[in-house]
Amino acid sequence: MTISARSSSLVALVAGALLLVGWQVQAESNRVTFPEDLDALVHYTTVRRGNVTEHILTTPAAIEAIRNRQPAPAGTHFVLVDYRGGQLYRYFVMEKGEGFGADYDERRRTADWQFQWFWPDRSINTNENTARCQSCHNRQAGADYLFTARRIPRFNGTPIE
Numbered sequence: 001m002t003i004s005a006r007s008s009s010l011v012a013l014v015a016g017a018l019l020l021v022g023w024q025v026q027a028e029s030n031r032v033t034f035p036e037d038l039d040a041l042v043h044y045t046t047v048r049r050g051n052v053t054e055h056i057l058t059t060p061a062a063i064e065a066i067r068n069r070q071p072a073p074a075g076t077h078f079v080l081v082d083y084r085g086g087q088l089y090r091y092f093v094m095e096k097g098e099g100f101g102a103d104y105d106e107r108r109r110t111a112d113w114q115f116q117w118f119w120p121d122r123s124i125n126t127n128e129n130t131a132r133c134q135s136c137h138n139r140q141a142g143a144d145y146l147f148t149a150r151r152i153p154r155f156n157g158t159p160i161e
């Protein structure tokens with residue numbers, strides 16, 4: 001190996017390490033916690049797409065608030081339980097908390113909601129940059145950042161499909 005080839009592979013190695021560090025910083029855990037008791041949440045709608053089935057759940061207090069045309073209160077969890085081919089694949093969780101929005105700059109912020117991806121063992125997917133979740137849910141800013149909340153007023157005990 002010539003000296004210049006060796007030093008350029010060193011440069012690539014350092015650049016790779018820096019990239020890895022940057023990426024780990026983006027994939028930090030945040031203030032979202034996995035809900036203590038999934039059974040205490042209400043399964044209000046199911047979304048099916050090919051072999052994907054999503055059960056969407058939230059707290060009784062959020063159901064009540066949204067029925068009354070109020071925003072979901074602080075302390076609310078929304079959980080999207082994602083099944084692939086009938087097997088649990090992952091959980092997507094949104095949590096609203098007092099001051100959660102202050103963790104992000106204005107462009108990224110989704111009011112006081114934060115987002116997280118959990119594996120079936122409830123560990124965090126550290127490869128995910130949750131800015132992606134926020135950027136898509138930002139489209140729903142006019143609906144408290146939620147896509148399916150408008151189904152809640154029609155919910156009468158059987159998950160809406």
Ligand code: HEC
Pocket residue numbers: 047054056078079080092093094115116117128130132133134136137145146147148149
């Ligand atoms: C490209 C757009 C997009 C991205 C990215 C995205 N979502 Fe969503 N999300 C949706 C849509 C659309 C729905 C409604 C359900 C459906 O159609 O699958 C939804 C529903 C949800 C729900 C149920 C509450 C609601 O809004 O109806 C949660 C919780 C959720 N997403 C969390 C997340 C998390 C966590 C991430 C990132 C790991 C994420 N989402 C990334 C589009 C997105």
